[in-house]
Structure formats: structure tokens, C-alpha cells
Amino acid sequence: MSYVNKEVIKNKTLKEFMEVLVFENKESGSLYAAQVIANKVLMNNSVNEETVLGLATGSTPTDMYKALIEINKSGVSFSRIITYNLDEYYPMKKSSPHSYHYYMYDHFFQHVDIHEENIFIPNGEIKNEDLSKFCEEYELSIRRNGGIDIQVLGLGLNGHIGFNEPGFSMDSLTQKVTLSDTTRTAAVKYFGKKEEVPFQAISMGISTILSADHIMMMAWGNEKAEIVKESIEGQLSKDVPGTYLQTHKNVTIILDAESASKLDNDRISLIESKLS
Numbered sequence: 001m002s003y004v005n006k007e008v009i010k011n012k013t014l015k016e017f018m019e020v021l022v023f024e025n026k027e028s029g030s031l032y033a034a035q036v037i038a039n040k041v042l043m044n045n046s047v048n049e050e051t052v053l054g055l056a057t058g059s060t061p062t063d064m065y066k067a068l069i070e071i072n073k074s075g076v077s078f079s080r081i082i083t084y085n086l087d088e089y090y091p092m093k094k095s096s097p098h099s100y101h102y103y104m105y106d107h108f109f110q111h112v113d114i115h116e117e118n119i120f121i122p123n124g125e126i127k128n129e130d131l132s133k134f135c136e137e138y139e140l141s142i143r144r145n146g147g148i149d150i151q152v153l154g155l156g157l158n159g160h161i162g163f164n165e166p167g168f169s170m171d172s173l174t175q176k177v178t179l180s181d182t183t184r185t186a187a188v189k190y191f192g193k194k195e196e197v198p199f200q201a202i203s204m205g206i207s208t209i210l211s212a213d214h215i216m217m218m219a220w221g222n223e224k225a226e227i228v229k230e231s232i233e234g235q236l237s238k239d240v241p242g243t244y245l246q247t248h249k250n251v252t253i254i255l256d257a258e259s260a261s262k263l264d265n266d267r268i269s270l271i272e273s274k275l276s
């Protein structure tokens with residue numbers, strides 16, 4: 001079932017669904033995001049139900065993973081968590097330190113009591129001819145597990161969510177995608193040289209993302225301020241996939257003071273400030 005509210009898109013009165021929370025810094029915003037996840041997990045654990053999470057990589061969620069590891073150590077079991085990652089470079093060996101597979105184990109999975117069989121990450125090693133089958137199966141698997149409860153997102157400098165680059169339509173599903181030049185340039189800090197950055201990736205689609213019950217998008221720092229503003233306050237546009245979030249009924253945008261700094265004043269009044 002999709003939670004996209006078509007009525008709202010038509011009327012373009014989109015923003016009232018968005019909860020925008022501004023925190024002191026990345027650490028406190030990340031702690032809040034981790035606590036939202038932990039509350040959901042605790043609730044589901046108490047009735048022996050699974051919690052299905054959609055997860056992101058990159059620099060944005062690193063402190064959230066640190067906080068989740070601490071929460072797990074403090075006794076909240078993650079043994080009933082099922083995770084689906086947003087994306088993976090293609091082609092990409094799982095063992096490569098540049099893979100999102102490696103990132104997820106390094107930053108999160110190897111430190112918590114999640115079961116290996118509950119971890120789903122797009123497979124950057126899949127043969128090209130098997131790729132579309134793999135993507136279909138990824139979608140089916142999410143649905144078989146009851147859909148994503150909480151989808152964690154970062155925001156690309158060009159407004160991409162997952163690796164859904166500007167121009168992608170709202171009904172896209174998990175597929176092989178071509179990375180934009182902006183995205184490849186942003187990845188140079190991890191790969192060292194631009195020539196090393198893959199041209200393609202496998203990404204969950206926009207529609208897949210928007211099917212989650214709850215979306216939590218985080219963004220930190222001045223460099224994200226402009227695209228945060230466009231995504232939250234701009235007109236719905238395929239040129240800025242972040243604007244698609246305006247159509248979802250249950251979105252929480254988690255910002256620090258810098259990434260929130262360009263939001264309009266009349267918008268600020270709708271923001272619950274978590275600044276001390």
C-alpha cells in the first residue's frame with residue numbers, strides 16, 4: 001500500500017505533513033533518530049513482532065549507528081530487526097572497503113545482535129543479466145516482510161534520495177541507476193580518485209521509499225542548507241527528488257542549525273526547535 005497522498009500533490013498544499021526538527025548538532029539529532037527507531041523496536045519486540053528498517057549509508061547516519069549500537073548494548077535487542085539498504089554501487093565487490101555492504105557491517109551490523117539472514121543490501125556483485133530479477137525480488141522481499149516501518153534517508157547535494165537522481169519519476173522501483181556527475185564528485189572523498197567512482201548503482205526506487213510507514217530524513221551542515229530548503233519549501237519537482245518527501249504523510253526531517261539555516265522565517269514557526 002502506498003502512502004502517497006495524490007490529493008495533496010494536486011492541491012500543492014504539501015508541507016503540513018512534514019515534521020521538521022532542528023537540533024543543536026549532528027550528534028543530538030542522530031541520538032533522536034536512534035531513539036525513534038529504538039522505541040519502535042521496543043514496541044514491536046514486546047509483542048514479538050519484527051521491525052523493518054530501510055537504511056542509508058554515507059556520512060549522514062554515522063552517529064545514528066553509533067547511538068543504536070549503544071542502545072543495543074544497553075539491552076534493546078535487535079534480533080527481530082529486518083533491514084533493507086537503500087543502495088549499493090554497481091558493479092561492486094561486497095568485500096571492497098568502498099562497498100555499502102562493507103560500510104554497513106563496519107558501522108553497524110557487526111556490533112549488534114541482528115541476524116545475518118535479516119540483512120538485505122542490494123547486491124553489487126550480481127551479473128548484469130540477473131539484475132532486473134534481483135531488483136524485483138528485492139521489492140517482493142520488502143513486501144513479504146510487511147513493508148518498511150521506518151526508512152532512514154540522507155539527502156544528496158543535488159536532492160537525490162537513495163540514488164534516485166534528478167529526473168527520476170515518483171513511481172520508480174528498485175533498479176539499476178546511472179549516477180550523476182555531482183554524486184560521483186561527492187564520492188571522490190571516499191574513493192580517492194573520480195576515475196575510481198562507479199558510474200552506476202542499484203537503488204531502491206522513489207516509490208519504494210515512499211511506501212514506508214515513516215520516513216526520517218537527516219541532513220547536517222551548511223553544505224546541505226540550500227538543498228534542504230529546496231526539498232522542504234520548493235515546488236514538487238522531479239529535478240529535486242527530495243521534494244517528493246512532501247507528498248508522504250509521515251515524514252520527520254531532522255536537521256542541525258546549519259542545515260536548517262536557509263529555511264524561510266514563516267516556515268521556521270512550524271519548526272519545533274530542539275536547540276537549547
Ligand code: F6R
Pocket residue numbers: 055056057058059060061086087153154155156157160161162163
Ligand atoms: C546512501 C544514500 C545517499 C546518501 C546521500 C547523502 O545510502 O542513499 O542518498 O544518503 O548521498 O550522502 P552523505 O550522507 O554522505 O552526505
